[in-house]
Amino acid sequence: MNAIADEAIYSFGIDIGGTFTDVILHRGSDGQSISTKVLTTHLDPREGAIIGVRQLLEQWPIPPRQVGRVVHATTLFTNALIERKGVPTALVTTAGFADSLEIGTERKFDLYDINIEKPAPLVPRELRFEVEERLNARGEVVTALSQETLAAVVARLVEQRIESVAVVFLHSYLNPVHERLAAEYIRKHAPGVHVTTSYDVAPEIREYERTSTTTACAFVKPLAEGYLRGLQNNLRELNIGAPMFLMLSNGGLTHLEEVLKNPIQMLESGPAAGALSSAFFGKLDGYPDLLGFDMGGTTAKLCLVEQGAPMLAYAFEAGRTKRFMEGSGLPIKISTVELIEIGAGGGSIARANSLGLLNVGPDSAGSEPGPVCYGRGGDQPTVTDANLQLGYLNPDFFAGGSMQIDAPLAGHAIGRLADQLGLSLVKAASGIHILVSEAMASAARVHIAEHGRDPRHYSLLLTGGGGPVHGYCVGRKLGVKRLICPPSPGVASAWGLLVAPVKIDRVRTLQTTVQDGDLQAVEQSFLELEQEARGVVQESAVQHQKTFVKRLAEGRYKGQGFSLIVPVPDAALGNEQGRQALIEAFENEYRRKFSRAPSNLKIELVAIRLSVHTEDLIEEGLQFPSRSGALAAVKQVRKAWFEETGGYVDTTVYNRDLLGSGDTFNGPALVEDAGSTLVVGPNATCSVTAHGSIIIELH
Structure with missing residues (x-):
């Protein structure tokens, strides 16, 4: 189709x-x-x-x-x-479970905060309706779905003009019969209402997470x-x-x-595209292990890429009340590229706080009204305004010359802030640049350390409109030795869309022990998920495109409250060889994460996960034309500020479109293209690869 x-x-x-x-x-x-x-x-x-x-x-x-x-x-x-701008949404759930969204996991994400603020549920209490029905933990019907209570609920949905409803029944991940009956009834008797069932969104154990994910989906479905x-x-x-x-x-x-x-x-489609772009360009030039740093006008993202692929997670939190505190947001059970995101971008607003100190972000001027230099009504200085004052940005070539930039107006705004801080204009501007770079570097250190990695072993790949501008400063703070700036970094996320494979993930809850459970049934479940996923992939893929299957198992030692997700070996699980291979895979992953594994406990499977994906679509057809060479690429020399020199120095400005494969040059330098500017400090050497990327070696 x-x-x-x-x-x-x-x-x-x-x-x-x-x-x-x-x-x-x-x-x-x-x-x-x-x-x-x-x-x-x-x-x-x-x-x-x-x-x-x-x-x-x-x-x-x-x-x-x-x-x-x-x-x-x-x-x-x-x-x-995040802004709670979805549609009025109701929840229809098993009798006695309307408050699962309020109760959550009963875990405080900050034990010592007496004024702790939990994320408010997307569905208010008055729009959560209970229906008589019940399944047990094996998915068997204990109480049949009550047509009478369901009819009463649907009448209230119609009366209150609800646009979207989430249906989440207890243990429906094992048996969706009641959810499907309820959804069919709602569609028939409340036409026009969007219906979302948990079995179709998150067929996994853990009631709170499943309910949170399903209500979030229902909340945005009509908008989508x-x-x-x-x-x-x-x-x-x-x-x-x-x-x-x-x-x-x-x-x-x-x-x-x-x-x-x-x-x-x-939910995370934009950041995922940026991560794919980082992985693609890094792999293209022989750097499969890197940190993808993408900074736009509103946020900055960083992801770990290893062996040419971004790290994946199988849950994340949206709308955290405390940005770096796990448990302070709405849990969403979906497969997602794992990254850290902070409110630091070109539009991040700089101001003096109550102590008279400089703060930057997380609020942003966005595109409306935008930074002061846009001349669209913004009056608060931003990171872009500061970068303009430091000489990094060319007011005559902003966004390729498609936007008129008012540098004096930005200077006045920075000057007002400098007066409040008791600083010179250049000190205020450089402070903004350094502070926002340090915020990104600090967040990156936490994210990298949580995965047990050392940033010094990775290259930093720069994308987005602001990534190349701040990459040099961020890279020096992280201690990396190499920066990579791909061609057209300002539109790298859009590039990520074009090189992305078609991919579908599926999950099913299973509860059995690996050592003595029925793994033939597990194998059959994998085959069923694969058939379903392949059907969706075939509707989206290029004709005759090759596909790949990845199997994962989520398990834990019996009695544990947390689980690990491990790749399933190629051997079929229905035989003894497959059983032993799965035990070994789980034990190896457990040792990698915790240094040792218990020897006398059985492994309990919680769920199986499967991914079907195609090969990259246009990698073979991607071409970068030969250029004129570094000498011809020189546009001008202008003053730019660098922390190492403590002031402005003469800086060579290059036209990115005229740099050729094999060209080399030294910092300080600025490399301009239509979407971004690469800032290279004095202690760096640069070279251009055959694929158009600029490799910056830091000394």
Whole structure:
């Protein structure tokens, strides 16, 4: 239905961020591409996306029918959760369990905070309705679903004009019969109400996490349907009839209808695209182990990439009340690229706090009104305004010259802040740059240490509009020896969309012991999940595209309250060889994480997970044309500030588009392209790879 032809001539990638919307158009015949950055239109994000698409269609006047696919990522659904701007949502649950969202896990994320603030449930108490029904822990029906209590609940849903409802019944992950009956009844007697069942969203044990995930999905589902179908219609108005694919939080793509069933899968789609881009470009130049650092206008993200792939997690928290405190957010049970995200971007606002000290972020000027230098009404100095004063940004070439920048206006705003702090203008501007870089480096240290890694063993790959500007400072603070700046770093997340594989994850709860349980039944469950996932992948993949299957098992030693997720060996689980291989895989992972494993306890499986994905789509067709060379690339020499020198120094400015493979140059230097500026300090040497990346060696 949605599969695309092998010879798709053009592909669009559209990534909507908090400040900028990035659009890229790739030509499959010769691997060339063009891109643009447009200010995000928050009242209707589709507007900015379509403006970008129109701009590229004018730049390359191609027949729209030659566009083979459109790939999209957005932060819209994440923002809707954080800002509580979804639709009025109700919860229908088993009698006695309406308060599971309030009770949570009964765990305080901060033991010593007497004023602890837990995240408020998305569904208020008055919109949580109980129905008589009950399954036991084996999935057997104890109390049949009461038609009478369900009818009364549906009448109240209609009376209160609820737009979306989550159905979460006890132990339905083992047997969805009651959830499906209830969903069918609601759809029949309350037409127009969006219905979301936990079995279709998170068929896993742990009631609170499952309920939280399902209500979050229901909260954004009508918003997702209106937005995504509206964007598809906007594209069709441009005569682009190509199928639209969406980036999922797990770093894979799928088709529109699959996302509309479960839009919570897109919650981290934008950051996932950036992580994929980092992995892709690092692997392309022979650096499979790296830290992907992506800084935009609103946030900065960092992810660990090992052996050419971003690390994955199988749960995360949205809308934390305390950013770095586990347990302070809404638990969401989905597969996602594992990363750390902080409120530090080009639009982060700088101010003096109550002690007269400098603070930066986490609030951002975004795109409306944006930094002071945009001249759109912003009056609070931001990181971008500071970088402009430090000489890093070219006011005549901001966003490739597509935006008019008012440098004096930004200088006045920084000057006002400097007066409040009792500092000179340059001290205030440099303080902003250093402080926001240190905030990112500190968050990165915590994230890396939690995984038992040493940042000095990794390269730092810089993407986003702000990543190349701050990468040198962040890299020095982390102690890394090498920075990598890929081609077109400002639109790298959009690039990530184009190189992403089609990927579908599935999970099923199983409870059995590995040593003496029925692993033949586990093998059969894997085969069933694989068949289901392959069916979805085939609807999204290029014809004849090769697919791969990855099996994972979630288990624990019997009696433990936490579990580990380990890869399942290739041997079939139905025989003794497969059983022993799984035991060995779990014990090895346990030793890696905790140094030793108990020898006399049985391993209990909790769930199985399966992923089906395709190969990267355009890696072989990606081309970077030869350039003129470093000497021809020199644009000018201008003053730029660096911490090592303690002041402004003459800095060579290069045109990124004219740098050629094999070129070398030394810092201090600035390398400008349409989407970003690479800042290279005095103690660094640079070289350009055959694929267009700039490698910066720090000394």
